Amino acid sequence: MTIAALDATSRPSVAHLLVRQEDEDEFVLGNPATGRFVVVPEAGARLIELLAAGHTVAEVADVLEHELGEPVDVLDFVEMLVEAGLLDEREAAGEAAAPRVEEAEQGKKVKYWVVSKIPPWVVKPLFGKAAWTFYVGCLVATLVMFAADHSLLPSYEDAFVVTDIMLSLVITNVVVMGLAVVHEIWHAFAGAAAGVKSQLRLERRGIFTVLETDLTGLWALPPAKRYSPFLAGMGFDSFVLFAAVAPRFAYSRGWLDLNPHVVRFLAMLVLSQVGKLAFQTMAYLRTDMYLVMATATGCKNLHQVTRLGLKRLIRKLTPVEQTILRDADAKDLRVARWYRLLYLAGIVWMGWFAWNFILPAAKVTIGWAAGVMVGAPVFSFYWWEGIGLVTFAFVNLTAPLFVALRNRIRARRAARVAVAV
Structure with missing residues (x-):
């Protein structure tokens, strides 16, 4: 140009x-x-x-x-x-x-998420040394309780809080989405504490649809100041996980009397938070821990370099991909030698998670819905409940595909704009 x-x-x-x-x-x-x-x-x-x-x-x-x-x-x-x-x-x-x-x-300027405009002095206490000691303490205490009582570990059945599957899915998804929003708010708070505004967007990570806080402005800060915003969401998740496990641990020891419905609700929270924390460790999906690792190693384009390096072993790269790999930063190439093992392990984990959690839950949901639709009178309440369950399962299973399609359409539009310029 x-x-x-x-x-x-x-x-x-x-x-x-x-x-x-x-x-x-x-x-x-x-x-x-x-x-x-x-x-x-x-x-x-x-x-x-x-x-x-x-x-x-x-x-x-x-x-x-x-x-x-x-x-x-x-x-x-x-x-x-x-x-x-x-x-x-x-x-x-x-x-x-x-x-x-x-x-x-x-017709307007970039819109930043309103929670990211909070003055730094308001949210800085949430990310000081005392706060991070508390978050880490919550995680360590939770791991100790898991080790002491394996029955506290989550199962896909914990997603069903009550016997009515439709009501269970509504409760679970409302709670999970609410906690996901607060997770992103914690990222935005930490960014605001560092003087960086952010945006909230819907994205795809592998087979998962996720909310994501765009904190691009962090790259203007020294590496040491990026870690807290990157890890803020996991800090919040660790606190919620501890708050859900501790009462169940006390209940299992007879130290606390809880209503069975409360126990089931807490089990659902444990499943949600363990899944979130495990997901964030999947660096190959460019999650929070990927950003931490890329910052710590000083890498510039580690994910793409690793992906292209593995792709080259299976099929021929395009001329553009060959150029990217040829001109890659030496640090990216060096770290990619061992990072590719994490990348492959992440793919295996995602398949395991889908097989042991997503597919069984979908099977129970769709099977129950089919039984209701066959046995209930057409257009009755239970018939519509079955329709709602099938629709819900379909949306959850196909949402990542729709996000991927949206991103591809946006990329093509951007390419056309670039050519026009």
């Missing part, structure tokens, strides 16, 4: 871009307004510094050639920033910024 208005006399408007050193010779360059970030070498960071000081493209090229001892194509670098979404064409040419494609389509 060539920007007609961009030439050697241009003064690209880059003052709004953030530059932060990520490694010894690498810097993160980003635009907080668009949530776009790229990794550039030290020369790229220096180039932005000179442009931000008001120098023209030609002047920056002269300074860099003098400092580095070799010519630098500043025009090409600025065009790369436009392609990456950090600048629009008017900003690159030094003119007034134009509305971004997303804003032009929506």
Whole structure:
């Protein structure tokens, strides 16, 4: 792409871009307004510094050639920033910024999740040293109780809180969705505590449909400040899991008297929270722990590099995929050698979980619904209840496919916009 208005006399408007050193010779360059970030070498960071000081493209090229001892194509670098979404064409040419494609389509600026706009001082106590000691303590205490009493471990049958399957699924899904929202709110709170706003979106991870808090702005912060927002949801889940296991443990020891319905409800909470925490450890699905691991290892594109490395063993890569793998960062290639084992283990776990939890629950639900629909008068309450159960099971099983289709449609639209530009 060539920007007609961009030439050697241009003064690209880059003052709004953030530059932060990520490694010894690498810097993160980003635009907080668009949530776009790229990794550039030290020369790229220096180039932005000179442009931000008001120098023209030609002047920056002269300074860099003098400092580095070799010519630098500043025009090409600025065009790369436009392609990456950090600048629009008017900003690159030094003119007034134009509305971004997303804003032009929506007629408004980026919408951040309202809970992410809370002042940092309000939510910081939730993520201080004392708070994290509490979260870790809850998880450790829960593991100790599981080890002491294996009957507290979850089973797919725990999803059915009452004998009426329809009512059980309604209760379970309302509770699970509510806790999932609070899980994401905890991510947003932790982001707000670090001064980063976020967005909530629906995404797919393997065979699962998930809510996801977009905290792209964290990449503008030092690595040490990213861990708390990444792990915040798991901290909340650990607390809820402890709160559900502890009363059942006391009940099993005769220390506490509980209503049987309460015991069943707590068992359902345990199933929900164990599933969530186990899911977050599946790094190959780019979950919370993947972000933690990628940050700790300093990787830039570990998931894609690992996936393409494994794909290459089975089938031929496309030219674009071959280029990505060829130009991959050395850290990504090095970590991918052992990360691929976690990747494959995650695929096996997902299959095991589907076989032992999702399919049995779906079988019970659909079987019960079919029995009701055959035995009950057409259009009666129980007949409609059976229809509702079948519909519910179908939506849950096919939701990931619909999300995948939506993402593919969006990717094609973005590609058409890029070609038009």
